[in-house]
Amino acid sequence: MLSSNFLSSYSKTGENIFINNNCEIMSEYYCNLYFGTMKYVGLNTFSNEINNCEINANYNCFIKAELNNWGTNPKFNIFNSYFDNLPIWDGFSNNQNITTNDENNFNLICNKNSNLEKALKYQQDGFYNDAILLYQNYIKKNITSPLAANVLTRIKDCFTLSDKSGFGELLKEITELNSEENIDLDIVCTELQNQCSLIEKNYNKVIRNIEYLIEKYDSNLIVKKYSLFNLALIYFVSLGDTSRAKETLRLLELIFPLDELVLDLKYLFGNTEIVNLKNDSFLNSYKDSAVNNLNYCLYQNYPNPFNPKTRIKYSIHNRYNKFYTSNVNLKIYDVIGREIIELVNEKQKGGIYEIEFDATKFSSGVYIIKLSIDDFIDTKKAILLK
Numbered sequence: 032m033l034s035s036n037f038l039s040s041y042s043k044t045g046e047n048i049f050i051n052n053n054c055e056i057m058s059e060y061y062c063n064l065y066f067g068t069m070k071y072v073g074l075n076t077f078s079n080e081i082n083n084c085e086i087n088a089n090y091n092c093f094i095k096a097e098l099n100n101w102g103t104n105p106k107f108n109i110f111n112s113y114f115d116n117l118p119i120w121d122g123f124s125n126n127q128n129i130t131t132n133d134e135n136n137f138n139l140i141c142n143k144n145s146n147l148e149k150a151l152k153y154q155q156d157g158f159y160n161d162a163i164l165l166y167q168n169y170i171k172k173n174i175t176s177p178l179a180a181n182v183l184t185r186i187k188d189c190f191t192l193s194d195k196s197g198f199g200e201l202l203k204e205i206t207e208l209n210s211e212e213n214i215d216l217d218i219v220c221t222e223l224q225n226q227c228s229l230i231e232k233n234y235n236k237v238i239r240n241i242e243y244l245i246e247k248y249d250s251n252l253i254v255k256k257y258s259l260f261n262l263a264l265i266y267f268v269s270l271g272d273t274s275r276a277k278e279t280l281r282l283l284e285l286i287f288p289l290d291e292l293v294l295d296l297k298y299l300f301g302n303t304e305i306v307n308l309k310n311d312s313f314l315n316s317y318k319d320s321a322v323n324n325l326n327y328c329l330y331q332n333y334p335n336p337f338n339p340k341t342r343i344k345y346s347i348h349n350r351y352n353k354f355y356t357s358n359v360n361l362k363i364y365d366v367i368g369r370e371i372i373e374l375v376n377e378k379q380k381g382g383i384y385e386i387e388f389d390a391t392k393f394s395s396g397v398y399i400i401k402l403s404i405d406d407f408i409d410t411k412k413a414i415l416l417k
Contacts, residue, residue: 048076058092065095078102088112159193180215199227234269252397259283260292288368289399329402329409336414344385345402356380357404364399390415
């Protein structure tokens with residue numbers, strides 16, 4: 032979300048417009064987004080009435096989004112993440128729908144810790160050394176905290192913004208302190224080590240670290256997916272090893288056959304026809320599928336992640352004949368493409384429909400929701416966490 036001149040001139044960032052682009056802003060797995068604080072401007076306009084969601088943040092993300100216009104009735108899905116969008120620019124859209132997981136709501140944790148609030152204020156005001164010191168002290172005193180990994184990513188932001196050296200040494204120190212195996216902290220430390228190694232062009236170390244993550248956290252589908260994706264990128268972009276890159280892609284596709292990361296890699300590897308399959312991305316071809324998207328829509332299931340039940344909503348808009356019925360089929364697949372349940376298979380008139388998916392009998396993991404209406408097909412990813 033940051034403009035290209037972010038590091039050189041904060042005052043010129045922001046003032047972007049995102050309207051009905053058919054997908055929300057996604058933030059997953061320890062991703063920090065700064066597109067609106069008193070220091071980083073904001074003044075962006077977001078209005079996504081197509082799928083009625085502006086922000087979707089999952090798994091320990093940190094999002095500062097102050098001073099932005101969110102349209103008339105924005106919706107934010109926040110799961111185990113920190114999200115701050117107040118104050119709103121020009122007083123727009125006070126009627127907000129923010130869904131959070133209160134059991135591990137990072138907003139509440141930060142508000143209860145004065146040192147973290149102070150550190151964030153230092154970071155926003157550009158006093159990066161003071162912020163780093165407070166963040167570092169928090170991690171040392173709370174090495175097992177679920178927030179420690181997120182705080183570490185903020186330390187990395189401070190080092191980057193201040194062009195400060197020595198982050199690699201700090202990572203080693205924290206890794207040694209993490210003797211009690213804070214899993215999230217271990218994963219993020221390894222990822223940040225890879226960022227340092229990439230700058231040094233130490234690609235063999237990066238590969239070893241990624242393989243370490245894949246082997247140690249084999250049951251963690253989120254870590255496995257992004258690790259395989261990153262491994263394929265290293266082979267292809269950094270080492271020019273097309274053979275190993277495609278081999279890694281085949282493994283990624285076997286586990287996550289309909290995932291957009293698979294389509295992204297295929298497009299990168301030269302399969303430009305894959306553009307037509309990416310209905311929900313900025314690479315949409317805007318041909319017949321674009322027309323269909325005006326008539327039909329599959330919304331993201333809610334809640335997501337879920338346990339064990341979630342709601343799936345879709346809409347049918349028959350513009351020319353309100354009595355016309357469409358052939359509707361709604362199915363759920365597992366990550367290797369096997370159909371596990373059929374929820375809808377009937378003719379339906381135009382309207383908005385919602386159905387419950389009960390996954391009590393199924394194991395944790397990523398599932399694919401597939402909606403077929405006449406010639407229209409769309410998919411969404413649903414994450415079951417038990």
